[in-house]
Amino acid sequence: MSRTHKITLIPGDGIGPEVSNAVVRILEAAGAATGVAFDWERSAAGAEAYEKYGEYIPKELYASIERNRVALKGPVTTPIGGGFKSINVTLRKKFDLFANFRPIRNLPGLETHYPGVDLIIVRENTEGSYVGLEFEVVPGVVQSIKVITEKASTRISEFAFEYSRKMGRKKVNTVHKANIMKMSDGLFLDCSRKVAARYPEIGYSETIIDNTCMQLVTNPYQFDVLLMENLYGDIISDLCAAFVGGLGLVPGANLGTECAIFEAVHGSAPDIAGKDLANPTALLQSAVLMLHHINESETADRVQQALENVYQEGKTLTKDVGGNSGTMAFADAVVAAMETPVTA
Numbered sequence: 001m002s003r004t005h006k007i008t009l010i011p012g013d014g015i016g017p018e019v020s021n022a023v024v025r026i027l028e029a030a031g032a033a034t035g036v037a038f039d040w041e042r043s044a045a046g047a048e049a050y051e052k053y054g055e056y057i058p059k060e061l062y063a064s065i066e067r068n069r070v071a072l073k074g075p076v077t078t079p080i081g082g083g084f085k086s087i088n089v090t091l092r093k094k095f096d097l098f099a100n101f102r103p104i105r106n107l108p109g110l111e112t113h114y115p116g117v118d119l120i121i122v123r124e125n126t127e128g129s130y131v132g133l134e135f136e137v138v139p140g141v142v143q144s145i146k147v148i149t150e151k152a153s154t155r156i157s158e159f160a161f162e163y164s165r166k167m168g169r170k171k172v173n174t175v176h177k178a179n180i181m182k183m184s185d186g187l188f189l190d191c192s193r194k195v196a197a198r199y200p201e202i203g204y205s206e207t208i209i210d211n212t213c214m215q216l217v218t219n220p221y222q223f224d225v226l227l228m229e230n231l232y233g234d235i236i237s238d239l240c241a242a243f244v245g246g247l248g249l250v251p252g253a254n255l256g257t258e259c260a261i262f263e264a265v266h267g268s269a270p271d272i273a274g275k276d277l278a279n280p281t282a283l284l285q286s287a288v289l290m291l292h293h294i295n296e297s298e299t300a301d302r303v304q305q306a307l308e309n310v311y312q313e314g315k316t317l318t319k320d321v322g323g324n325s326g327t328m329a330f331a332d333a334v335v336a337a338m339e340t341p342v343t344a
């Protein structure tokens with residue numbers, strides 16, 4: 001008899017539906033082989049949801065996440081400049097998904113400028129410059145408020161150190177700009193230091209955000225776990241994605257105490273939407289994180305192993321990583337790799 005997991009699925013827009021379909025196909029094949037079934041509760045969000053239901057985040061979507069406590073989410077476009085508030089940011093705040101966890105690792109067989117990278121980005125997910133507090137003071141003068149609290153800074157620091165202790169990671173480095181933002185980043189730094197003092201077995205260092213960018217590009221191997229506030233985490237994630245082959249590859253998890261939403265680092269990539277060019281690897285690796293989260297590690301390992309075999313073989317890759325296969329052809333190759341016995 002199979003175990004069934006109810007999971008909220010937000011396909012998203014842009015390349016979202018293509019990568020979501022590919023990932024669902026792979027997960028169902030893996031689940032069929034390991035006795036795991038998925039009951040997907042699908043929901044639209046963003047502009048598409050507004051057209052259908054008159055709401056950017058339908059009430060049923062909130063209810064579904066509250067019920068299931070786990071969601072797999074494709075990218076949802078955030079309008080630039082004006083328009084509605086980011087759906088991603090709204091969901092993270094609504095469910096208090098305070099920790100954004102993004103592992104940056106190379107896939108076997110995929111040549112990059114930086115082989116053997118193994119970095120963890122821990123991004124504070126609920127405040128900083130993403131609180132959406134912007135005002136026009138007088139015409140021509142706009143104020144944007146960055147909020148840093150002791151509570152959120154301490155809990156994200158504790159998350160980074162607890163994760164490091166559990167996974168045997170050696171060092172946490174806090175990224176900041178406390179030389180300029182002395183009070184806000186100063187408080188973040190102060191909280192990190194206090195938490196670091198409680199974990200003497202784990203190394204601790206600090207780097208200023210601009211220098212961090214240069215240090216990363218010069219030698220990413222000097223870092224292990226990178227801890228930072230919201231905006232810096234957004235920027236550093238895209239930078240680090242380039243180490244391992246680009247945005248098509250890097251997964252993410254938004255974790256809270258009650259719920260979790262798993263989503264890729266990339267956005268909706270409208271330039272390649274609907275063209276069968278999107279790489280579903282980032283969402284697939286996010287789904288692998290999700291499978292571990294729901295204690296389905298055997299299924300997770302099966303998917304990850306098949307994915308790595310496809311990269312190792314290098315014959316059925318998407319265009320962004322140098323191949324010429326489409327999104328679904330890539331998914332089919334991962335499914336076929338699951339059916340091939342793995343040779344040690």
Ligand code: ATP
Nearest residue numbers: 247248265266267268269270271277278279280320
């Ligand atoms: P956001 O700010 O919404 O996170 P972004 O600025 O990170 O978005 P993306 O939409 O992620 O931008 O995409 C940037 C570019 O990277 C795209 O134009 C596309 O060419 C490429 N890209 C992103 N995701 C993928 C993917 N899954 N497969 C292939 N290419 C991708």
